[in-house]
Amino acid sequence: MTARAARARTALVAVLGMAALVCGTGWAFATILLPAPAIGANDGYTTVEAVEGEVGAHLTLNVAAQWSSSPVAMNEAAGVVTSVDAVAGQPVSQGGRLYSVDEHPVVAARGQIPAYRAITAGDSGDDVRQLQSMLADGGYFAGEPAGSASTGVVDSVTVDAIERWQQASGEVSSGGVLSGNVPSGGEARGTVAYGEVVFVPDLPARLALATDIVRRGATLGGGEPAILGLGDVPEFTLPVGESQSALIPNGTRVDISGSGGDTWHALAAGRSTADAGTVVISLTGDGGGSVCGTSCDGIPVGGQTLLPASVITVPTVRGTIVPSIALRTDAAHTLSVLDDSGVTHPVAVAAEAQGMSVVTGIDPGLRVRIPSPAGASGAGRADRAGGS
Numbered sequence: 042m043t044a045r046a047a048r049a050r051t052a053l054v055a056v057l058g059m060a061a062l063v064c065g066t067g068w069a070f071a072t073i074l075l076p077a078p079a080i081g082a083n084d085g086y087t088t089v090e091a092v093e094g095e096v097g098a099h100l101t102l103n104v105a106a107q108w109s110s111s112p113v114a115m116n117e118a119a120g121v122v123t124s125v126d127a128v129a130g131q132p133v134s135q136g137g138r139l140y141s142v143d144e145h146p147v148v149a150a151r152g153q154i155p156a157y158r159a160i161t162a163g164d165s166g167d168d169v170r171q172l173q174s175m176l177a178d179g180g181y182f183a184g185e186p187a188g189s190a191s192t193g194v195v196d197s198v199t200v201d202a203i204e205r206w207q208q209a210s211g212e213v214s215s216g217g218v219l220s221g222n223v224p225s226g227g228e229a230r231g232t233v234a235y236g237e238v239v240f241v242p243d244l245p246a247r248l249a250l251a252t253d254i255v256r257r258g259a260t261l262g263g264g265e266p267a268i269l270g271l272g273d274v275p276e277f278t279l280p281v282g283e284s285q286s287a288l289i290p291n292g293t294r295v296d297i298s299g300s301g302g303d304t305w306h307a308l309a310a311g312r313s314t315a316d317a318g319t320v321v322i323s324l325t326g327d328g329g330g331s332v333c334g335t336s337c338d339g340i341p342v343g344g345q346t347l348l349p350a351s352v353i354t355v356p357t358v359r360g361t362i363v364p365s366i367a368l369r370t371d372a373a374h375t376l377s378v379l380d381d382s383g384v385t386h387p388v389a390v391a392a393e394a395q396g397m398s399v400v401t402g403i404d405p406g407l408r409v410r411i412p413s414p415a416g417a418s419g420a421g422r423a424d425r426a427g428g429s
């Protein structure tokens with residue numbers, strides 16, 4: 042090859058190299074300055090169909106139900122308990138039989154003044170008036186003059202009423218009731234022995250007997266706090282951990298599986314800390330009423346009763362459902378979804394649980410974009426978390 046040919050070949054290679062450089066630079070500028078192409082079905086997202094359905098969430102926990110109790114009357118009968126008649130938690134009315142001592146019944150009567158003596162002919166006082174009220178409610182003053190049952194004095198009419206009552210209950214009417222406690226010379230007609238009647242402030246009332254005191258075969262000496270008054274309704278509480286407590290604000294609905302297959306609806310009403318890591322949430326019925334309504338008799342008296350319950354952390358809502366990861370948030374904090382064509386649809390969230398959301402603003406059947414696993418880090422839920 043001549044020198045001239047060699048120089049010509051070298052010049053040609055240089056010209057072609059320059060052309061290639063210019064073309065490459067031009068492609069690079071075009072790639073940077075032109076809008077990015079639309080993302081394809083395999084380029085960072087996939088689509089799902091919005092469907093009609095329900096979204097909700099709950100916790101399955103145990104609710105504790107317990108009757109509160111406090112002493113309301115003392116036992117003053119001496120002897121051996123021969124029967125226990127009161128059913129714990131069942132309402133007791135005037136003259137209701139509680140238990141027997143030496144085979145003599147001990148009954149309840151309404152009164153603010155506690156029993157403090159035997160009552161016999163000629164006695165007077167508020168305790169006598171309370172006894173007369175019990176006898177009148179039992180019909181033992183029937184046929185007597187009006188006002189006979191409220192004199193506050195054990196007159197002949199009251200003595201007759203006492204005898205009718207004692208005969209109806211199988212007692213001897215000559216003062217032989219609870220003979221260990223009657224006053225000396227207790228053969229007087231119409232005597233009510235000390236301990237034969239216990240006065241309770243309010244009747245009818247739910248009563249219970251202190252089982253460590255009043256039980257068959259136990260010996261009583263008098264002066265024991267044996268009769269307990271129960272609250273009008275049991276107390277319902279929900280013991281939970283601190284993290285669970287944060288999910289159950291006041292007003293959260295709790296559905297309790299009650300006795301007899303009933304479902305009792307309650308609301309979280311307050312909370313206190315029992316010990317390290319345990320929060321006790323108090324429950325009340327709808328409107329502040331009783332949780333168990335008219336079925337409270339199904340709650341045993343004594344100790345706690347555990348009942349299965351469903352704590353509604355997210356109330357069930359029905360509507361159009363999309364995966365929560367499909368939701369996007371713009372700079373104005375507006376929620377939206379993108380359909381498969383890339384069109385934005387503003388939406389509002391009615392409920393969200395377990396990664397699914399009920400939304401308004403779109404209809405079932407619309408296909409919406411969600412990030413594919415490879416592109417999930419830059420779209421969908423991550424966008425929303427930054428703006429909601």
